Amino acid sequence: METMIEKGITGLFENFLNKESLFKEKKVLQSSYTPSEITHRDEQIKQLANILAPALRTDKPSNVFLYGKTGTGKTLTAKYTTAQISKVAEERDIPITILYLNCKLNKVADTEYRLIAQMCRDLGRDIPATGLPTEEIYRIFYAILEQKHQVIIIILDEIDQLVKKAGDGIIYNLTRVNSELKQTQISIVGISNDLLFTDNIDPRVKSSLSEEEIIFPPYNAIQLQEILHRRAKLAFKENVIGDGVIEKCSAYAAREHGDARRALELLRVAGELTERAGKEKIDLEHIDEAEQKIERDRVLDIIKTQPKQQQASLLAIVYIASKRSDAIFTGDVYSLYLEICEKIALRPLTQRRLSDIISELDMLGIINAKVISKGRFGRTRDITIAVPTGLLPKIKALLEQALDLL
DNA sequence: CGAGATTCATGTGAAGTATACCTTTAGGCTTAA
DNA sequence: AAGCCTAAAGGTATACTTCACATGAATCTCGTA
Numbered sequence: 001m002e003t004m005i006e007k008g009i010t011g012l013f014e015n016f017l018n019k020e021s022l023f024k025e026k027k028v029l030q031s032s033y034t035p036s037e038i039t040h041r042d043e044q045i046k047q048l049a050n051i052l053a054p055a056l057r058t059d060k061p062s063n064v065f066l067y068g069k070t071g072t073g074k075t076l077t078a079k080y081t082t083a084q085i086s087k088v089a090e091e092r093d094i095p096i097t098i099l100y101l102n103c104k105l106n107k108v109a110d111t112e113y114r115l116i117a118q119m120c121r122d123l124g125r126d127i128p129a130t131g132l133p134t135e136e137i138y139r140i141f142y143a144i145l146e147q148k149h150q151v152i153i154i155i156l157d158e159i160d161q162l163v164k165k166a167g168d169g170i171i172y173n174l175t176r177v178n179s180e181l182k183q184t185q186i187s188i189v190g191i192s193n194d195l196l197f198t199d200n201i202d203p204r205v206k207s208s209l210s211e212e213e214i215i216f217p218p219y220n221a222i223q224l225q226e227i228l229h230r231r232a233k234l235a236f237k238e239n240v241i242g243d244g245v246i247e248k249c250s251a252y253a254a255r256e257h258g259d260a261r262r263a264l265e266l267l268r269v270a271g272e273l274t275e276r277a278g279k280e281k282i283d284l285e286h287i288d289e290a291e292q293k294i295e296r297d298r299v300l301d302i303i304k305t306q307p308k309q310q311q312a313s314l315l316a317i318v319y320i321a322s323k324r325s326d327a328i329f330t331g332d333v334y335s336l337y338l339e340i341c342e343k344i345a346l347r348p349l350t351q352r353r354l355s356d357i358i359s360e361l362d363m364l365g366i367i368n369a370k371v372i373s374k375g376r377f378g379r380t381r382d383i384t385i386a387v388p389t390g391l392l393p394k395i396k397a398l399l400e401q402a403l404d405l406l
Numbered sequence: 407c408g409a410g411a412t413t414c415a416t417g418t419g420a421a422g423t424a425t426a427c428c429t430t431t432a433g434g435c436t437t438a439a
Numbered sequence: 440a441a442g443c444c445t446a447a448a449g450g451t452a453t454a455c456t457t458c459a460c461a462t463g464a465a466t467c468t469c470g471t472a
Binding site: 132 | 412413414415416417418426427428
Binding site: 111113114129130131132133134136309349350352353356371372373374375376377378 | 455456462466
């Protein structure tokens with residue numbers, strides 16, 4: 001029995017190895033890849049380089065704010081430009097340090113403490129995850145900075161999330177470093193895809209943060225095609241891509257506000273699916289398949305990595321949503337949530353907290369939750385599931401398994 | 407009939423609590439001289 | 440006496456709870472036409 005399975009598996013591996021891969025270099029299509037040349041962002045790169053250039057004379061560059069929808073090349077431009085700067089700086093022995101922080105929710109840098117702590121770690125100083133006063137962390141941070149004369153460029157990706165969750169005082173504190181330290185100057189590169197976010201922050205913070213602004217317009221379908229062509233040439237072997245495939249990927253992504261990241265991902269996943277199916281040429285239907293798979297993986301991955309309480313809350317919502325199709329209210333969710341908690345022996349949270357969790361799930365884009373007033377019948381949130389309904393059973397199963405239900 | 411008051415179910419802010427973790431410090435014990 | 444380990448003391452961030460007040464349109468109330 002065992003040997004048969006073993007045989008089967010080794011056979012599978014052999015098969016896999018014998019089959020020629022469609023990819024030449026798959027990592028070119030991954031979002032972490034920084035190409036040596038960036039297409040259609042010359043203008044933005046030039047602007048950013050101009051703004052940051054004073055760092056090479058050890059002057060403080062202005063703070064910059066980069067706006068634009070997802071997948072318009074903001075992060076890429078920031079990383080590319082700063083990498084160039086630090087290359088030059090290294091050659092000429094100019095002391096410049098670049099820090100890149102992602103402030104996404106539930107990530108390492110989504111509170112004031114965690115942000116500063118993470119920067120200290122990047123500078124080579126270990127900081128415990130909790131226990132120290134925030135002021136102490138600032139002291140350590142200052143001490144590290146003061147060790148040598150230098151310019152620090154801090155890139156804060158998805159800064160809107162940080163400010164939304166932890167307030168704008170952080171930015172204010174960071175900009176204050178400049179007046180407190182003589183040796184070191186820091187400047188901030190803020191990246192946001194929420195164009196409206198600066199409306200609700202302290203005007204002082206706003207003005208200091210956006211001394212300069214660079215707008216990233218969406219790519220149009222033609223530009224996307226060029227980007228894809230260029231990368232596909234590096235990533236795939238010859239004659240692997242079927243007719244119209246690149247055009248279709250571009251069109252899909254252009255429909256979604258010109259998101260290049262998405263276009264590249266579509267192409268990569270389509271390639272993987274083709275390969276797995278044992279075919280030799282990517283054709284159009286693989287793209288549709290890829291689109292579904294991407295969405296599914298994204299959602300399932302978010303859900304999988306949520307804490308138990310969030311999962312239980314979501315399961316309650318999913319149960320209700322699959323049973324009836326009219327609006328779902330907070331009260332319904334809470335009572336079902338309590339039942340679930342009892343079944344799996346999970347200490348139930350208060351409704352107050354559940355209310356916040358629902359907001360969090362909304363922020364993650366798994367559900368839509370809008371506050372409505374039902375007049376005489378009070379007010380509540382109108383909750384709907386924000387993922388394709390075809391995914392519901394899968395989500396349900398995943399959650400039940402994650403929570404040890406049944 | 408319509409303006410204003412009422413009402414409901416929950417949103418939302420502030421303040422307090424539990425937990426897990428951190429540093430400092432004071433003993434207490436060991437060790438080396 | 441100096442050095443090292445340990446446990447207690449005193450402190451923090453974070454996730455959560457408790458308390459109290461805010462919301463806003465459907466419905467009710469009641470004066471008026």
